[in-house]
Amino acid sequence: MGDVPISPVSPGSEPVQHYDTVVGAWGKLLEEDLHYGYFHSGTEPLVDATDELTNQMLKLADLEAGMQVLDVGCGTGKAACRMAAEYSASVTGISPSTECVERAQALAAKSRQLDLTHFCDGDGTAMAFDDISFDRVWVMESSHLMQNKPALLSECARVLRPGGRVILCDIILKRKLALEEVIQYRDEFLLLRDVFGRAIMEPLRFYRQEFELQGLSVLTETDISEPTFPTFFQWRKNATENRDSVCELIGERAWEKFVLSCDVLAQFWKQDILGYGIITAQKPS
Ligand SMILES: C[S@@+](CC[C@H](N)C(=O)[O-])C[C@H]1O[C@@H](n2cnc3c(N)ncnc32)[C@H](O)[C@@H]1O
Structure with a gap:
């Protein structure tokens, strides 16, 4: 790894404040969607690949007009606006990040989806919704930020209607790490944090x-580590191309750390330490 010193995690690195701080820069590094790309050729533009990851989730969601969808960790609202525009689904998006909620509201206004979308502050591990109130629960790359995952998954099951589905994708742990590996990669893990x-x-x-x-019954469970792998090269490319504007938003050290983190993630993917998965589960009718 390079010689950028790793600072201990600050309160600003907690998910809520973290997203408020980075979402502007993420737009230039990760594209408008705050998630990985799903690549077919590996050379297609990142924006096509991030849309394609949403397409993969949409196929599994099997949406119909009028369905009530909950988007847990809605980011900038792009997936929610697509569900509204393309399927006439009614989507509620939650995020504990004020910046994300405001960006999602602005995108809904810009894409004329205000009638079918609603974005508000919310925590996936303790939701303020009644039992059995949604047909679909959409959890796109937000579960890794929730320390209490059993609470998240039980909340998803609680708010789902009978016959409803949860569709979740995220970064996954591919294998158990020996203590020696944890010690060996300590700096890399701290950098990612x-x-x-x-x-x-x-x-x-x-x-x-x-x-x-x-x-719930699991309907599908797919490892998509391979098609998500080219994401890191595209993030690195964006970082190089947008260096000045990203440094203005988050500073040069944060930019350097982002670049290093792309290499660390690519290395962890290759070593089968981390990867990416999609899972769909259904509540009995
Ligand atoms: C990597 S972004 C993914 C955003 C969006 N789903 C997408 O795919 O573009 C993670 C999102 O999860 C949100 N998040 C973090 N902790 C959360 C929590 N406890 N409950 C709900 N959302 C959370 C963040 O604010 C951010 O919007």
């Missing part, structure tokens, strides 16, 4: 077990 916020990754089978504990 600094850049992306405090996260916990779990294997896909953890999500399966938790959904089953909640009485």
